[in-house]
Amino acid sequence: MEKKKLETFKKRLETRQQELRRTVHRTQADGRTADEDTAAADIADRAASSYNKEFLFSQSNNERALLQMVDNALARIREGSFGECIHCGKEINSKRLEAVPWTRHCIDCQEKLEQGSLEEASR
Numbered sequence: 001m002e003k004k005k006l007e008t009f010k011k012r013l014e015t016r017q018q019e020l021r022r023t024v025h026r027t028q029a030d031g032r033t034a035d036e037d038t039a040a041a042d043i044a045d046r047a048a049s050s051y052n053k054e055f056l057f058s059q060s061n062n063e064r065a066l067l068q069m070v071d072n073a074l075a076r077i078r079e080g081s082f083g084e085c086i087h088c089g090k091e092i093n094s095k096r097l098e099a100v101p102w103t104r105h106c107i108d109c110q111e112k113l114e115q116g117s118l119e120e121a122s123r
Contacts, residue, residue: 001083005094009101010077013070016102020067024060031056066102073102085109087118 031053076082083092085106092106105113112118 006077006082009082009097010074012101013074017067017070017074020063020070024063024067027056027060027063031060069102069104072104
């Protein structure tokens with residue numbers, strides 16, 4: 001991949017990384033304060049608070065997973081393997097990288113992964 005294009009992806013990923021870190025931090029803080037006022041609340045308020053806390057926890061997990069994928073993509077840039085499928089080693093289509101720069105698989109391997117015929121790799 002040409003250096004200029006790689007630098008563009010790196011900047012996009014770093015911006016996304018910063019956004020996700022802020023969001024994860026904010027979501028965690030919101031989750032901690034979600035049931036501060038539930039001691040005097042009635043059962044409906046406690047149930048709503050519990051639901052909100054569970055929702056925030058789920059959202060935080062999704063954001064942390066995406067942050068890990070972005071971190072891994074930045075590591076692949078540093079290693080020189082960004083833009084290559086981690087399973088088959090083929091080059092990932094540039095349109096796919098434009099849409100999802102943290103992607104790890106080419107279209108063929110992603111389809112196999114979603115169908116369950118490809119085992120998930122760690123990076």
